[in-house]
Amino acid sequence: MNIKTDGSHEFRLDLVHRITQRTGEGTGASAIYRSMEGYPQLLDALDRAATHEDMTPELADALSTPRATRRHEIDAEVSLE
Secondary structure: OOOOOOHHHOHHHHHHHHHHHHHOOOOHHHHHHHHHHHHHHHHHHHHHHHOOOOOOHHHHHHOOOOOOOOOOOOOOOOOOO
16 A cells, blocks of 8 residues: 655654554554544444433533534423413
């Protein structure tokens, strides 16, 4: 796998290094592959958490990232007859 890291893409070197450290993989390619395998599962878990009865706006904010945002809203309606 080739990842463009020259010029304006130099920031990717830090991303590859960070994910390699977090996953414990020996190469950037294997770390990226492991991340790709887990990312859909992580998004599914975040979707389940967003609808959990114990979810709060603060927890939704803590579970959000710049690329995976979760918002929690509470709607209440009072009707007097």
